[in-house]
Amino acid sequence: MPRTNPAVRFRAGTARPFLMLAPAAALGLALALFVCFSCSTAQEETTKPGTTKLRVATRIVPPLVIEKNGTLSGFSIELWNAIGERLHRETEYIITPDVGELLAAVESGRADLGIAAVSITSERENRFDFSQPILNSGLQILVRGTAANVEPNPLLEFVELFFSRTLLIWLGIALLLILIPAHLIFLVERHHHNGIIPTRRYFPGIFHAMFWAAGTLATQADQMPRHWIARIVAVLWMFTGVVFVAFYTAQLTASLTIQQIRGPINSPQDLVGKNVGTSRGSTATIYLNEVRAQVREFEKIDDLYSALLNQEVDAVVFDSPALLYYTTHDGRGSARTVGSIFHREDYGIVFPTGSPLRKHVNEALLALRESDAYQRIYEEWFGKH
Ligand code: GLU
Secondary structure, three states, X not given: OOOOOHHHHHXXXXXXXXXXXXXXXXXXXXXXXXXXXXXXXXXXXOOOOOOXXXXXXXXXXXXXXXXXXXXXXXXXHHHHHHHHHHHOOOEEEEEOOOHHHHHHHHHHOOOOEEOOOOEOOHHHXXXXXXXXXXXXXXXXXXXXXXXXXXXXXXXXXXXXXXXXHHHHHHHHHHHXXXXXXXXXHHHHHOOOOOOOOOOOOHHHHHHHHHHHHHHHHOOOOOOOOOOHHHHHHHHHHHHHHHHHHHHHHHHHHHHHHHHHHOOOOOOHHHHOOOEEEEEOOOHHHHHHHXXXXXXXXXXXXXXXXXXXXXXXXXXXXXXXXXXHHHHHOOOOOOEEEEEEEEEEEEEOOEEEOOOOHHHHHHHHHHHHHHOOHHHHHHHHHHOOO
16 A cells, blocks of 8 residues: 655644744645645556556557457566556556657656566666566577478578688689699690690690599599599599589588578577667667667557568567567567577566655566566466476
């Protein structure tokens, strides 16, 4: 139960003896009392049961806040309704477009408090007061596809594989290596009457030699040199070819497997330079700018998920509870989270600095946690863990 503000009792108590004074003084005092009374009621109003409705700023972030046919539900809404009930206060929700606007509504006094998926941060703690944490959260990455089926586009994957850096380096090395046996064969064989190089001139003789060296490297030697030195070179080169093909195949297989089991984004390190979507004004935006991702901000969380599915962004970075809910509901089968939570945060109820409401809300919140009411609401939205 809310307690009477001690400041109010003090003012009322000290005023009584003065009422015995002269009428003018009494009138002045009455006026002063009236002013005093009205300010104390204004201060008390926020904590007194059953008076005006509490104005609560919120914002749609499923499953914390869900709006369906004009009705609000979700973890944060149900939690607040339970707190409001304990405070014997009715609620008037003010829906704001994003977390920045929610905070602005609280800061400007348009709302008495805010609740949704508001992360407690040191910067915000400077400008606001927060309740005890209401939920553990943190950032996670969402990509298209499911674990078993990562957006298969075989043609694109094949082209990407052939132009991958490692394989191009391998081919470059092979081309350079070919020059060595090609020159040896050219120099020795061109003098042999029955040699495999039909001309003594460097051009086009060297091309014949290079063609032979390339074919032999790929274990397709169709001609054997005649000169004994050339034959030794040929045998050594054939062995090099076997080793080269083995390494090349291994590299190709490894790249293919990696490409199949992992999407291009698997951890926060992969976000650098990528086109990443998130919620406008959120803590994820700050994080993504710090890691130098190409950030695209969305106001509506639904638009954020659509942008991922429509390939407008490579990945989404957002609050883990929201992403996990999406992957098990609307986004089931079309999106999945990768990696674990990498930026731990807690959600809190936000108040203007010095709000007398905070203490009462904290008491109610802790009482809900001590009973099983909090747990019931939690399990309803996040399941049993
Ligand atoms: N938890 C994040 C934040 O407070 C995102 C909230 C939102 O987009 O509603 O910045």
